[in-house]
Structures are given as C-alpha cells and as structure tokens.
Amino acid sequence: MPPTEHELRLRERLGRLRNLPLLGGARLSGDLDRLQRQIDRIGEEATDEEIWRKVELARHDERPYTLDYVERLLTDWFELHGDRALGDDGAMIAGLGKLDDRTIVLIGQQKGRDIHERAGRRFGMPNPEGYRKAIHAMELAERHGFPIVTLVDTPGAYPGVIAEQHGQGAAIAASQATMARLTVPTVACVIGEGGSGGAIAIALADRVLMQENAIYSVISPEGCAAILWRDAGEAKKAAAAFRPDAIHCLELGVIDEVVPEPVGGAHIDHDMAARLLGEALRNALSELEGIPGDDLRRRRRARFRSLGVFA
Amino acid sequence: MAKIDVSVETDDQPSPPPSHPNTCPSCHSHYRDDELEESLWVCGQCGHHFPMRARARIASLADPGSFAEEATDLHSEDPLGFFDLRPYTERLVEAEMKTGLADAMVIGRAAIEGRQCELAVMDFAFMGGSMGSVVGEKFSRACDSAAETGMPLVTVTGSGGARMQEGILALMQLPKTIAAVEDLRDSGQTLLCVMTHPTTGGVLASFATLGDVLLAEPNALMSFAGPRVVQEITREKLPDDFGRAEQNLRYGHIDAIVPRPELRPTLARLLRLFDAPD
Numbered sequence: 001m002p003p004t005e006h007e008l009r010l011r012e013r014l015g016r017l018r019n020l021p022l023l024g025g026a027r028l029s030g031d032l033d034r035l036q037r038q039i040d041r042i043g044e045e046a047t048d049e050e051i052w053r054k055v056e057l058a059r060h061d062e063r064p065y066t067l068d069y070v071e072r073l074l075t076d077w078f079e080l081h082g083d084r085a086l087g088d089d090g091a092m093i094a095g096l097g098k099l100d101d102r103t104i105v106l107i108g109q110q111k112g113r114d115i116h117e118r119a120g121r122r123f124g125m126p127n128p129e130g131y132r133k134a135i136h137a138m139e140l141a142e143r144h145g146f147p148i149v150t151l152v153d154t155p156g157a158y159p160g161v162i163a164e165q166h167g168q169g170a171a172i173a174a175s176q177a178t179m180a181r182l183t184v185p186t187v188a189c190v191i192g193e194g195g196s197g198g199a200i201a202i203a204l205a206d207r208v209l210m211q212e213n214a215i216y217s218v219i220s221p222e223g224c225a226a227i228l229w230r231d232a233g234e235a236k237k238a239a240a241a242f243r244p245d246a247i248h249c250l251e252l253g254v255i256d257e258v259v260p261e262p263v264g265g266a267h268i269d270h271d272m273a274a275r276l277l278g279e280a281l282r283n284a285l286s287e288l289e290g291i292p293g294d295d296l297r298r299r300r301r302a303r304f305r306s307l308g309v310f311a
Numbered sequence: 312m313a314k315i316d317v318s319v320e321t322d323d324q325p326s327p328p329p330s331h332p333n334t335c336p337s338c339h340s341h342y343r344d345d346e347l348e349e350s351l352w353v354c355g356q357c358g359h360h361f362p363m364r365a366r367a368r369i370a371s372l373a374d375p376g377s378f379a380e381e382a383t384d385l386h387s388e389d390p391l392g393f394f395d396l397r398p399y400t401e402r403l404v405e406a407e408m409k410t411g412l413a414d415a416m417v418i419g420r421a422a423i424e425g426r427q428c429e430l431a432v433m434d435f436a437f438m439g440g441s442m443g444s445v446v447g448e449k450f451s452r453a454c455d456s457a458a459e460t461g462m463p464l465v466t467v468t469g470s471g472g473a474r475m476q477e478g479i480l481a482l483m484q485l486p487k488t489i490a491a492v493e494d495l496r497d498s499g500q501t502l503l504c505v506m507t508h509p510t511t512g513g514v515l516a517s518f519a520t521l522g523d524v525l526l527a528e529p530n531a532l533m534s535f536a537g538p539r540v541v542q543e544i545t546r547e548k549l550p551d552d553f554g555r556a557e558q559n560l561r562y563g564h565i566d567a568i569v570p571r572p573e574l575r576p577t578l579a580r581l582l583r584l585f586d587a588p589d
C-alpha cells in the first residue's frame with residue numbers, strides 16, 4: 001500500500017527532527033528511535049494505557065515547569081509583574097531574558113512546586129489578570145521587535161466567580177487576538193498540560209511545538225468523561241477517545257514538531273529536558289528570523305485558518 | 312449523637328410541574344406555538360426569552376426575501392472516529408434530522424431595514440450550538456464574505472462551547488475564528504456581536520467577545536466556565552446573576568442588553584452608524 005499523504009508529512013517532519021544537530025549523540029539517537037517507533041505506531045491504535053501514561057507524565061509532580069526552563073535556558077532574566085490594571089497573577093509568568101545573545105520575551109503558565117506555591121499560583125490556572133499580563137508583555141515585545149516564546153502548562157483557565165466577573169472569556173479571546181496581530185516571531189511549546197482555552201490563549205504562534213509527553217486537548221479527560229459518560233471516573237476512556245498526545249496533534253497538523261524528552265520523561269532529568277527544549281526553540285526561532293513581519297502575520301493567520309476537518 | 316434521616320419523608324411534596332418547551336420556566340405561563348412565534352419567543356407575562364432557532368432569528372432580523380444563504384453544503388466529519396456512549400456520526404445525523412440544519416451555524420447575506428450585512432447565526436438546538444470545524448469554517452467564510460463585499464458582519468451566538476467530539480481540532484476553531492476576525496478588521500469592516508443564552512466556553516473566548524459592539528439578550532448566560540463547574544471546583548457561593556448578561560453589563564464587558572423585539576431596530580441603527588451599504 002502506498003504511504004498516505006499524512007504519513008509522508010510525518011516522515012518529512014521526522015526528517016527535520018533528525019537534522020537537529022543535538023540529535024547526533026548516542027543517548028539522543030535512542031530518543032529518536034523511540035520517536036520513530038511512536039510514529040510507526042500511528043497506523044496501529046495506541047492503547048488506552050499508553051495514552052493515559054502520557055496524561056500522567058504531563059501532570060507529573062516533578063515535571064519541569066516554566067521557571068525551571070527559564071533558569072536553565074535564559075540569562076539576565078527579568079520577570080515582569082502585573083497587568084497594569086487589577087493585579088499580578090502568579091499562574092502566568094512573563095519576562096525578558098537572553099536566549100544566547102538575543103533578547104526574547106518569555107510567557108508561560110507556572111504551576112507551583114509545593115502546596116503553598118501551588119495554591120498561590122492556582123495550580124497554573126490563570127485569571128483574566130494573567131492573560132492581560134501576557135498581552136502587556138506581547139505588546140512590549142512587538143514595540144521592541146523581541147521574539148516571543150510561550151510555554152504552555154495549564155489544566156485550563158481558572159473557573160472562579162471573580163475570574164468571570166473580570167471577563168475570563170474576553171481576556172482569553174483578546175490574548176489570542178493580540179497574537180494574531182503580532183509581527184515579531186513567535187514560538188509556542190506545550191511543556192505539560194495544554195488545557196483548552198487557557199492554553200490556546202498563549203499558543204497562537206508561528207511555530208507550535210509540543211514535548212513528547214505533553215498533552216494538548218479541548219477539555220480535560222475528567223471534564224469530558226463527566227459530560228459525555230456522566231462519570232468523571234471514565235477519564236481514561238475519554239482520553240483514549242480524543243487522544244491528547246503529541247503524536248496525534250502532529251498527525252492533525254495542530255503542532256509542527258515533537259520535542260524529545262529524556263528517556264522516561266522530562267522529570268527524570270531537568271537539565272537534559274531543558275537542553276532538548278532549548279535546541280528546538282533556537283531552531284524554530286532561526287527558521288523565523290529574517291521573514292518580514294507582515295509575512296509572518298499573514299502565514300500565522302493562514303495556518304490557523306486552515307485547521308479543521310469537514311466535507 | 313445519632314442522626315435521624317428525614318430525607319425520606321417527602322411523599323406529600325407536590326411534584327414539580329412538568330416542563331414543556333412552550334411553558335415559561337420562569338413564570339410557568341404556557342403558550343401555543345403560534346403565540347410564541349408571534350411574540351418572537353418572548354414570554355408576554357415575565358419577559359423570559361425562550362431559545363430561538365437560527366432560521367427564525369434570521370427571519371426576525373432580515374428584510375423579507377433578502378437572505379441569501381452561503382456555504383450550505385458544509386458537513387462535519389469525524390476526524391477522531393469519536394465514540395462515547397454513542398458514535399459522533401450518529402449524534403450528527405440525529406442533530407441534522409432534529410434541526411433540519413447541517414451544523415450549528417447558518418451564514419449568508421441579508422439586509423436589515425435596507426442596510427446590507429453578512430449574517431452568521433448559531434443554533435443551540437444543534438448539539439448545544441457547539442463549535443467544531445464546520446462552525447469555525449462557516450464563521451471564517453462569513454468574515455471573508457463581509458470583507459470582500461465591504462459590509463459589516465452581524466453574528467448571533469448561542470453555544471455551550473467547543474465540540475468535544477472533534478477533540479483538539481475543536482479547540483483550534485478558537486484561533487481560527489479569531490484570525491478570521493483580525494483579517495476582517497484589517498479590511499476595515501465592522502463586527503457586531505449579539506450574545507444569546509447561553510454563550511459560553513470556546514465561543515465566548517473567541518469571536519463572540521471581539522466585536523466592535525457587543526450586545527446581549529436579557530438574562531443570557533455568558534460565562535467562560537459554566538456555573539456547575541465553578542461551583543464544583545471552587546466551592547464558592549455563586550451570585551444569583553452569575554455570568555448573566557446583567558452582571559456582564561455591570562462589570563463593563565458588554566455595551567448593551569437588548570430585548571429581542573428591539574434587536575432589529577438596534578442593529579439597523581448600528582449598521583447606519585457604521586455606514587453599511589444600502
């Protein structure tokens with residue numbers, strides 16, 4: 001049987017991954033083999049257990065969070081605080097830093113490590129203030145021509161009474177609209193949970209990457225199970241039905257590239273995970289460098305406008 | 312101290328009145344079909360706004376005979392082979408038979424009091440007005456159509472959010488419709504949004520809140536997260552008007568609440584203000 005168009009697309013993407021200079025090392029080529037196996041398996045059905053394993057890894061307590069990557073990848077980091085109107089949301093990080101010798105703006109959700117920090121950062125679920133902080137940082141980047149990197153890691157936007165009173169839906173829409181207007185290069189990477197509107201709010205980017213064990217979905221497996229199966233306990237079935245894993249997202253054209261993780265998952269070796277992510281980010285930014293801003297914006301919009309399946 | 316369970320002593324309680332689509336849930340007045348149609352599905356006693364179907368909405372807004380529907384042939388596919396308690400394809404067929412619509416949005420050109428515009432109207436009766444690939448594509452095409460012909464786009468929303476059965480592609484309809492709105496804006500055209508009950512989740516977090524002017528129907532629920540989810544997760548006591556149009560007006564998120572009978576003249580006034588072509 002001749003390869004389908006979709007298989008060809010995957011092979012081409014895998015080819016691009018192979019060319020990453022960092023993927024030459026013995027350990028990393030092991031990762032590449034694993035990725036190859038994952039891609040080969042697309043024809044077969046991934047088991048419910050395998051998909052659920054990704055969900056668990058994406059939510060792993062010791063998985064590196066946005067600030068862990070900031071610490072390892074950026075120098076001269078300066079965190080920006082506040083949305084200039086209402087408050088400062090700990091669930092959303094924004095700041096300036098140097099990636100090699102170029103200044104970038106980095107934006108990302110931040111879960112907490114211990115229980116106090118988790119409560120303070122609402123487990124990485126931003127309020128509207130968080131999205132408006134992100135917008136503020138994006139506009140700053142646009143004024144100064146700084147590329148933007150966003151790291152997506154959230155169960156979703158915070159579902160609270162005050163969040164609604166402060167316009168949660170409109171804030172998420174405004175953040176995406178701001179990204180759709182930018183003329184600076186933008187790269188998004190899902191590094192853990194890419195939960196619904198709270199995630200896409202900062203992921204309307206020129207290049208969308210996803211770590212190997214991250215998940216990206218329209219609703220949490222538990223939420224989907226509660227609505228469609230009327231039982232949140234059926235989360236495993238729900239996850240298997242909508243497949244939030246990176247390979248599936250690559251297959252649908254929702255992401256451009258899968259970023260490899262250390263064997264066993266990013267939580268096993270934060271430094272290695274950061275090196276791999278850094279390589280992918282540098283690579284994506286270099287690809288975008290030199291493309292005129294108007295072209296970037298036009299292509300970005302065209303890319304997102306092409307997503308969907310209908311007859 | 313032993314607790315005494317009194318929860319079983321409810322035999323004498325009257326059962327709640329049976330709900331009927333033509334019975335007002337707020338004051339229990341009951342109407343014949345033709346009475347509701349005559350009143351634009353607004354309760355004559357208490358002003359409750361019943362759900363209004365997309366075709367009825369278009370008939371109530373557009374000048375007679377002016378509506379020319381576009382993209383009628385678009386149908387949803389089943390990219391995931393999604394199966395919960397029933398297959399997605401079965402749900403689609405059932406929704407189509409029930410509503411007579413191919414999906415949850417109808418688009419086309421129309422005139423309102425003589426002013427030309429593009430209409431994009433959602434129908435909550437089709438799978439809860441959920442936004443999947445077809446809704447995203449139709450809205451996107453409506454933006455292009457408005458930009459090309461140089462007329463404003465009027466959208467009437469009613470949606471529970473993104474369509475879970477299309478998985479991540481449903482989420483991608485948020486950036487898709489937003490990119491389309493930005494293209495519309497760059498062409499210099501106007502977007503007028505009318506949010507009806509309910510406009511929640513992914514539709515609220517995308518094109519519904521990006522209009523140049525934002526209108527809502529009385530008492531419409533307009534929250535990103537539904538009241539049940541907020542209650543369950545936060546255990547907070549919800550205000551009576553949680554997420555309702557009135558609260559949204561008070562907090563500054565919309566421009567006006569417009570009762571249904573006033574919607575047509577209000578939109579006509581806005582179309583004149585934004586210089587929509589005759």
